[in-house]
Amino acid sequence: MRDKLEQRSFLILLILVSIAFGFILEPFWGAIFWACAVTVIFAPMHRWVLGKIGEKPNTAAAITLLTCMAIVVIPVIFLSMAFVSEGVQFYQRVEAGEIDPRQILQQLREAFPWLDQLLVEFGIDTNNLKERISQSLVAATQFLAKETFSIGQNTFSFLISLALMMYLTFFLLRDGSHLIQLIVKALPLGDEREHALFQKFAEVTRATVKGNLVVAIVQGTLGGIIFWILDIPGPLLWGVVMAFLSLIPAVGAAIIWFPVCIYLYATGSWISATVLLGYGAIVIGLADNVLRPILVGRDTKLPDYVVLFSTIGGISLFGINGFVIGPLVAALFMATWQIFMKDFNGEL
Structure with a gap:
């Protein structure tokens, strides 16, 4: 009886100390x-x-x-x-x-x-x-x-x-x-399961950071170049903003270049607007549609829609860090359920 009381008391102390340490590192x-x-x-x-x-x-x-x-x-x-x-x-x-x-x-x-x-x-x-x-x-x-x-x-x-x-x-x-x-x-989760989760953490983090950063750099650079060619004010500023926004799959850099395209049409700059529209849809959009599935989706083994929702959700909760944390949590969620199905339900 006393041994169980001591174990429970120690576990409570362990949890409280861990939470306190987490607050210190916050x-x-x-x-x-x-x-x-x-x-x-x-x-x-x-x-x-x-x-x-x-x-x-x-x-x-x-x-x-x-x-x-x-x-x-x-x-x-x-x-x-x-x-x-x-x-x-x-x-x-x-x-x-x-x-x-x-x-x-x-x-x-x-x-x-x-x-x-x-x-x-x-x-x-x-x-x-x-x-x-x-x-x-x-x-x-x-x-x-x-x-x-x-x-x-x-x-x-x-x-x-x-x-x-x-x-x-x-x-x-x-x-x-x-x-x-x-x-x-x-951790009392089983060594094999823990190694599998650590491996998933490494795979998803490496693929998400490298893949999204490559896509962001490419789209931001392409966007900044076309803004500079078309003499749009602040090409470096908007290029960096497009790079940040390109962390959001599917929409990303279009949040910047498409409204600018509409404005150019509104002000009578038809040639510049048409060039920007074609360049944005084909060149900038191609970088997202081709590179992201190759660099992110394939290595994380996550469907495109899961990457999209987890990225947007992660950014809304954790700010800029969320573009990694979101897909990482999604991948760990799926990996944990796969382990559960295999070990407890006998399903692959």
Whole structure:
């Protein structure tokens, strides 16, 4: 009787201490998550380096980490600096009245007068709708510009999180295998099941991060190039925004280039609008329709609709980290049920 009481009391203490430790680490969850993701992505390279230089785990981890910084971190920092600079300029133009969303809306109304008649036929109050759309355009434009401005103001916080992430990545690269063995011993789920779940975590994280980032870079670059060719203001700013939005499957970058295309038609720039429409639908859209299933869907072994819903749901709950967390949770959900069907119901 006393032994059961002690076991239950200890389990309660274990849960409470674990929850408390989780709350302590809460401000650093983003850095911890990306440290784990980077470790998973660069683990094959770390093993290769370790095999080349012999049993020197510190040196191998340092070489892998420096390579990661040269390939990923430094280019992202320079791109972020350019993005913030152009975003600040965009914000200043909005504040100075050089870019007026209300004027843009008026030009669209004049170019497509049949929209007002169509809305009236459906019983929609056009005056109220116009005011709401105008206010929404102003708010959205100012929000985008101010958020970009705030990123520049929070550079120090970003650098601290980046330093913590890289610091933790070094130790995860060096001690990752040992840590996984400890976790497998600690969790009472069965070693085979735990190894299967860890393998699924690595597969999905690697495929989601690499695949989505490749698609984002390709679509953002293509979008920025066509905006620059067509002399649309802020090509770098909108290219980066399209790269971020391309993390959302199916719609992604079209949220930016399609409204711009409509605006170009409204202002009489028919050639530019037609070029942008064809380029966006064929070139930018092809990058999403071809690359994403190959790089993400195939390796995660998730249907396209599951990737879509889990990505959108993950982003809505966890912000930018959700484009990885969402599909990861979906993949672990399906893997867990597959294990259950196999081990408990005798189904494959």
